[in-house]
Amino acid sequence: MTSDTTIVAPASGAGPAAVAVIRVSGPATRAVLETLCGGVPAPRRAALREIGRPLIDRGLVLWFPAPRSFTGEDMAELQVHGSRAVIQAVVEAVLGVAGTRLAEPGEFVRRAFESGKLDLTEVEGLADLIAAETEAQRRQALAQSEGSLRRLYEGWRAELVTAQALMEAGLDFADEADVVADVGTKADAIVTPLLEQIDKHLADRSGERLRDGLRIVIAGPPNAGKSSLMNALAKRDVAIVSEEAGTTRDVIEVHLDLGGLPVILADTAGIRAGIGAVEGEGIRRALARAEDADLVLWVIDATEPVWEPPAPLGHKNRINALNKRDVAPHYAHAAEAHACVPISAKTGAGLEALIGALGEIARAEIGGGGQAALTRTRHRVELVSARDALQRFVNHDLAPELKAEELRVAARHLGRLTGVIDVEEVLGAIFAEFCIGK
Ligand SMILES: Nc1nc2c(ncn2[C@@H]2O[C@H](COP(=O)(O)OP(=O)(O)OP(=O)(O)O)[C@@H](O)[C@H]2O)c(=O)[nH]1
Ligand SMILES: [K+]
């Protein structure tokens, strides 16, 4: 699908910068280059040109004739000096050519999707690559933008289409019981292992954890030094520290890069019984957040130890930090007896060991972004629906027409994942994640 309008936008940041890139895509791109630069250079080769008549700036011009361009349309990129005045003058000169207009956010990517250059999971991967903050996030987003999920889901869909064709061929021989039974067995042989693969893929949460950050909650009794630890790990004063028990009331969050892995660290209210309404609400939030977390960092005051968290947190993935070792004479023995990492949030002692222990768990939970794992709720929702249909296919004693229908339902959900069918309603939200010029 190609569009009849030509879009233009600065693709680099808001500047001023040494160089800005201005992108043009659509059928009038050749006319734009002829008007601004006196002609088109050789395809895909940088050429130094005078840009604008009269001259606006001198810069590099790149010409990507369709279909070998990012959008699949005729495209050009102009590299000019990155001042606001130059960018504005060049964009205005482009807009002077008939059939051009300013691009909307994400419109270049949308055109790439519409011309089949990218599927939806690759578009999402690209959005994540632009937003990536840690090394492992970058790796995962790059793989997804290059088709790691697309290949997986398209492969699954192709298998389903084969099984569906078998079932439908069987329907034509509905009065020949042995034929019906035979295609049923063959379709089962495709669907059963596929169902196993989808279940395994759904059970792996590493992709979502890597994209969103591993959720670690600091919890413990009042005055254990939770906020002090939060500040020490964040290397800045995010939470108020005081000797008054019950200082922290709300949940406070920071995003951290823990050795290349993204972490959302949350400080919470000290957990204790028999207190006022406001602090009680803080404790309720602390417990809820800790129950929801991927990992609980239980802080123990070495001068007044509470070794175990309350029951609801007992089963959680947990690291115990024995704090205030600077003022507890026998901390080393106690730490060993209760499997704690001894630290002092005040002096910074032991923090490196604690970060090491956190990193180890984070790596185990997240992985390195190498495997093709689903990264978004949208993926999970479609995959669960596909899985449910396949489970009905395998487990329920259905008439052949109904079995064929379950395969159609499952294939449709996989098609929605990659965007080959039925996705108008999700497109707006996905492309809105991009800035202008992407
Ligand atoms: N000596 C010593 N004091 C500490 C250490 N960590 C925290 N403190 C002190 O302990 C007191 C409580 O610290 P906070 O960080 O506010 O403790 P908290 O667990 O966040 O407390 P609440 O938010 O009230 O639950 C403060 O006076 C801190 O200076 C430590 O490692 N050594
Ligand atoms: K306190």
Ligand SMILES: [Mg+2]
């Ligand atoms: Mg606190």
